[in-house]
Amino acid sequence: MTSTLDPAALDAEPGGPGALSIALVSEHASPLATLGGVDAGGQNVHVACLAGALADRGHRVTVYTRRDSPGLPVRVPLCAGVEVHHVPAGPPEQIPKDELLPHMPEFGRYLARTWRGALPDVVHSHFWMSGLAALRATRELGLPLLHTYHALGTVKRRHQQVADSSPPQRIALETELGHGCDRIIATCRDEVAELGRMGIPATKTGIVPCGVDTELFTPRGPAAPRGAHRHQVLQLGRLVPRKGAAVSIAALALLPETELLVVGGPSADRLDEDAEVRRLRALARKAGVEDRVRFTGGVPSAQVPALLRAADVVLCPADYEPFGIVPLEAMACGRPVVASAVGGQLDTVADPVAGRLVEPGDPEALARAVLELLGDRALREACGAAGRRRVLRRYGWGQVAAATEAAYCEVLDALPRVTGVGAV
Known part of the structure; x- marks a missing residue:
């Protein structure tokens, strides 16, 4: 059955299993990137925060x-214990990330050459193309590989259909990756179900959610x-x-005396x-609400908490959402959320407790x-407080890193340790 790693149930003290050398592979989503572009968003934040939280637990992360x-140097320090x-x-x-697939064999060969000199203990790839590159290198060197998809091609194709710009072989390659890696770290139950429909055994899948910075938000x-x-x-x-x-x-037309603030997209001067x-x-304009819709453009991440605190309700009405970081950020700021199911x-x-x-x-x-929610201030405050408690209990980066570490250790405990280069 699917293994669900509950972050709240894990020991959050660092150094429990001993320091690991961890390789995170994120081919297009650099933790150093400026957020707000078409291909720069939640995955960049996830990789950066996970790397830092794993380092806080005593591990060495690249x-x-x-x-x-x-002009980029080969190696750039990100924070204590983490190098890009x-x-x-x-x-x-x-x-564009959808055009990167032809370069993944070269990426994988480089990883193999680099790791051959100093083997990491565990490799964790993020997004399917990262997984392909990492799978090539880990098979060559006999290293354990865990993978997080962040998004699945089957879901994207179902919703975007002819507008889907992914390479046509994406779904087949994602399926191959799911069978080839040692463990899949899914971010939610819906993803586990989708992987099952792809024919990937539930025994290979554990759930560790994405996290949020509860001191910033x-x-x-x-x-x-x-x-x-x-x-x-x-x-x-992202817009x-x-x-x-x-x-x-469209909903705003039914919400009198209400302004909709849309945050994201290009800078304000390029809207x-x-x-x-x-x-x-x-x-x-067609809905008659043009005077009540305000676009800010993209804003620095440090400004986001203040914008969330100013809102009565935060809307997350996506057609589909592989995970969705914004509800966590809003809940961490004590704001009620209305989101698509x-x-x-x-x-x-958590409906009706937090939104x-x-x-x-x-x-x-x-x-x-x-x-x-707008008609009942006390209800808004109760939902906001419940959301904050829920985030603190389940979604802080300390809990997420502890759960991820536990997944690494499960894989390491189940595999023979590599004693020489070239094992398959």
Whole structure:
């Protein structure tokens, strides 16, 4: 059966199993990247925070990511115990992640050459193309490999259909990777079910959720200035159609005296050039709510907690969401969440305790749930407090790192240790 590693049940003290040399492979999502671009988001944060939290537990962590600029040094310290290693695979320039597959064999060969000189104890790859590169190298060297998908091609194809820009062989390669690695670390129950439909045995899968920085995202601290409207609802994240901002705009027509703040996308000075912003503004004009929708553009991560604290309700109406970090950030700030009942949000947003779950793509259902919360301040405060408690209990990076460490140790305990290079 599927192994579910509950972070709250694990010993969070560092150094329990002894220090490990850990290789995290994240081919397109560098922990050093500036967030807000099309391919820079939750995975970058996840890899950076997981690496730091594992180092806090006494481990030595190296993150391997593709060199996408000619001026990057080979090795860059990230924090105490963590180093970023830039891998020369393909031209040293920005390349959309869906075009990186031809460069993964080169990435894998580089990993094998590098690791041959000093073997890591365990390899943990993030995203399917990272997994392909890591699978090649770990098979050559006889190293244990754990993998986190972060998103699955079957889900993307189901929802985006002809708009799916992934390589056509993605699903077949993801399936091969699932059979070839030693353990899959899924982030939610919905992902486990999807992997089962792909034919990957549940015995290979454990669940460790994504995490949130509970010291940065907290109810304490300043709130951003609000507009003149009585209520404010907020949507935060990349500005791509699947995130459901169009649903929030349609729902706004049913929410009197309420402003919708949309945070994310290009910088504020480039909003007028963005095709998705233009589409959403046209929808707002058609719905008669243009004067109540405000786009901030992308903002530095340090400003996000204040924006969340200023909101009465945080909206997460994505069509699909492999996990979804924003609900955790909102809950950590003590804000109630109304989210679509998809993916990881089914696990994180406890309805009715911490917020509400609604059907995706349904503006009327979204508006009803938001109206209930806007009409009852005490209910909003109770949901926010419950969400904060839930995050502290389950989703802090200390708990997530402890659960990830436990998964590493389960794999290491089940495999013969490598005593020489070249084992298969």
